[in-house]
Amino acid sequence: MNRPEVRIEKRLKQRRWLMVAVPLGSLVVAHVAIAVLLAATGHPPLETFRQLFDAAYVADGALSNTLIAATPLAFTGLAAAVAFRMRLFNIGGEGQLYFGAIGAAGIALLLAGQSTPVLIVAMVVAGAALGAAWGAIPGVLRAFLHTNEIITSLMLNYVAVIVLNYLIFDTLSYWRDDSPTGQVFPQGKALAEAAAWPLYELGSVSIPFGFLLAAAVAAGIWVLYTRTRFGFEAQVIGDSPRAARYAGMRTRRKIVAIMCLSGAIAGIGGASQMGDFRHLLDARGLQQANYGYTGIVVAALARYNPFAVVLVAFLLGGLENAGYTLQSAEFPSGLVGVMKGMILFTMLGGELLVQYRITFARAGRRGHAAPAAAS
């Protein structure tokens, strides 16, 4: 008998260089696969890659557009990372972002006439508060009734969609444009000029205020998790809830607090949508963007490291942005979607190589072949 044998073994130590090499290798694999696909559909691969890169990071205004696409992903990515680090799987970033947007738009309409700094603070606070409140629901359910937060937070996303649609399409609510056009074509009421968040020009690149805010939130999370008692407790609870209870930690409160924090960050993402980009409660646009779900992918690729979240959001933002630019009659949007999918697929698949080693051995022979393909 000579059965070839493939074994997958968990790595005892995760090697640092692999954490860099594997994602890069995954990108190469993805590009090779995409090149085959492009060639098969009659697009010159290298030329397409050049265009893609150009559209994402080089062309006039490309970086500015990439930052616009990256900002909401940074927020939802951070929201997911904060909770996932504690093994609280908050899938509700989407709904929490909607509620943040509702809160920020509402307060901006209410305080119309105030100065920009006042409005920014009010919008951030209101967005965070409503996002946190929406995140608190699955948190409380999990902490006190042991319900699975994955399911409850996901289901609440659908509720949030209904609330959002109700406010804009089904009622003459405070958020809805009450002008004659708005009566016929439902849309959100435009916010005051003063409620627009500033853009900072750096050379030819415009950096949205929200992006800087996301970077600041990332730094805050890093400090929270590495330097504070709160973060210490969160880490222990995430690693072993039994050990946390054994050490006398108040695990229930912490679960609720982390879910609120996660919801608040997603909520600020919603506020940034209102202040930075959309300037009205754009129910359809927010729903089409899927920021909350993409944020989960961002967090996973960044291994829940807050600074890496911002970086990954920037890279994925570039891809998103280039996708829009490339899209044309010859280059269907489906192809762009397939390209994005392949990149994400290989990146997430590459995780296997970081956490596990794969050995090939032939039965009936002594010893292993090379210890691992990758090392």
Added chain:
Amino acid sequence: MRNEGAAAVAMHGITKRFPGVVANDGVDFEASVGEVHALLGENGAGKSTLSNILTGLYRADEGELELYGQPVEFHSPRDALDAGVGMVHQHFRLVEPFTVAENVVLGDHRDIGRSFLIHPRLIEQRVVELGEQYGLAVDPRARIWQLSVGEQQRVEILKALYREARVLILDEPTAVLTPQEADALFVTLRAMAAEGRTVIFISHKLHDVTAVADRVTVLRGGRSVATVSTADATQQSLAALMVGHEVEAARRLAGDRVIGEVVLSLEGLTAAGDRGVTALKDVSLVVRAGEVLGIAGVAGNGQRELAEAVTGMRPLAAGTVRVDGRELRAGDPRQAIRAGVAHVPEDRLRTGVAPSLSIASNMVLKSYRGGATSRGPFLRLRRIRDLAVELIRRYDVKAPGPAAPARQLSGGNLQKVVLAREFSGKPKVFVAAAPTRGLDVGAIETVHAYLRQAAADGVAILVISEDLDEVLTLADRVAVMYEGAIVGEADARTATVEQVGLLMAGVRSEL
């Protein structure tokens, strides 16, 4: 078919490497037809790895395996079973909601086992026959979760017999038995050997080995160091082979301790177990300053629940826990910690530490709230590291450094981390559950020394252990738990293994 004269099992030059460790290093092992052969060694000596190779769970990197003189190669546990090698694991591989008969036929792919429909009657009948033949009586229709641990072990053995195992391997089978149950098991094993089967008995308990085995192969550090006949061996000589140097027989230290006031008093503790069934029934005990109270009992008779009730980890249905006369709020570990109750939990890897976090983090797992290690909401990381370095040095923890994750530590070093942390909290009451389980002889001595030192310093100590020898060597008094209740108490200096063993089996007596 049987090749008389040839060894039933012969393993030559077996080497098995795992990342960073050589678990078996050129091991030679032979067991004859019709013998009980013990495999003796400390934890980590390579016993489990060797038996896993023999049962097809692992494959040796090097070396040959022969059964009855025929070279064989197992690709999976099924190959091994088909060749007649059965194993009773230390942690049973039974499906709890299934009946005994269903478990017995599970995975069988011969004859009726392979058919789409199962035939409960036939299997039940065979189970009863086998049970009568070997003294392994168990109701074939009972569901596994309804059985005691000892009965579950019988099911495991019946499973192997049903599959016609000619070679039966038992991994630490006496760990879950009372001394009397262990004796009954030995009779069964001898009977099986007498009819030509081969029993491989894995243990680190010397008196079990000398009681049941014909020959012993001693493993140390992944190598086979000797195979001796038990007739020519003493417990001392075996211990020396196992550890690698002469060891003194365990003995009590002359107690010149001052036993003081009552520190811990438990009154009528009643609590539900994890399944909601009452696991702790009206337990009342006192422990005085400087006194060691040992709790003996077969695993799963409420010991874990008792430790958790005292330390606030488990809510109480009734009863009170008092430390220095002050009542603790039930189910509040933080208050118990504040009152000076230290706890070495049974499951040290998941409860005693946060395994992915650093050693330093784990050293301050309970004290991070205090002023020495935090200021306002912030941690004083440098102080935490210094403290960890100091504790690592003082408790001689073999670790790469304070930043290494706790799960990289060996069992003994992990336990030192837990002990270092628990003693650094200056406890009044020290609850140690299975404090030496899975540790090697050297580490056991260290842990015992720390516990004795703490008692000498006036700490009230509650030691809960399934190892009766440990309880009798460490404790001043011993209380025995059976089905969640205390069934007897005795002076540990005068109690005998037989007396305590009867109590462990639930036979009440006036002690």
